[in-house]
Amino acid sequence: MTVEVVEEKFRTQLTVRLRGGESLLGVDLPGPCAFTSGNGVDVLWMGPDEYLVLAEPGRQTELEAALSRESDAVVDVSAQRNVFRLTGSRRADVLAHGCSIDLETAPPGTCVQTLLARTGIVLLVREDAFMLLVRQSFSDYFEAWLADASLEYVP
Structure with a gap:
């Protein structure tokens, strides 16, 4: 995977x-x-x-x-956002489907507020993963979008 x-x-x-x-x-x-x-x-x-x-x-x-x-x-504000960890060699490719930030060049330690698939998120770049903080009210939409964007990268 x-x-x-x-x-x-x-x-x-x-x-x-x-x-x-x-x-x-x-x-x-x-x-x-x-x-x-x-x-x-x-x-x-x-x-x-x-x-x-x-x-x-x-x-x-x-x-x-x-x-x-x-x-x-x-x-x-613990109940405000859901937190997702995205790992794997194609994680930046998945997010590129809906995010305008060039994550291939973002160094670990980067933290930005941006839009991903028209959803406001907080994005953290870690050495081995991206952490995505998504408002709880957008979580179902975000998960569906992420599943769709990931299809070509999951065997």
Whole structure:
């Protein structure tokens, strides 16, 4: 199989507003269109003073308490988006059917908000995978589109 999609259910997702500082939860803040990782979390740049913290399921309460001490505002948005991991050698080809970003040249650590098949997503480029955050209300459409776009790459 050259493409595989796995939904990562119930990921912790916290929106953080921070006007000053250099780190969150001991992880350096990323610059524009990037994300950083460490201490079991990913910190995604979403705007000039806005970040999204991703972690494994069940860490909302712990991380929200910690982040409220070091940021201006924290909101639990875990139910807002579904998270998908796309792996395989043809993963960029699949997304090219509906995304205008050249993912073949995007280095690991890239994080962008873009459209994929007319659906707003957050896209993270990892060394071995793409992580796609899709609003829950668009998830069924997104999964159907992804299945269709993947047909030619799955034996």
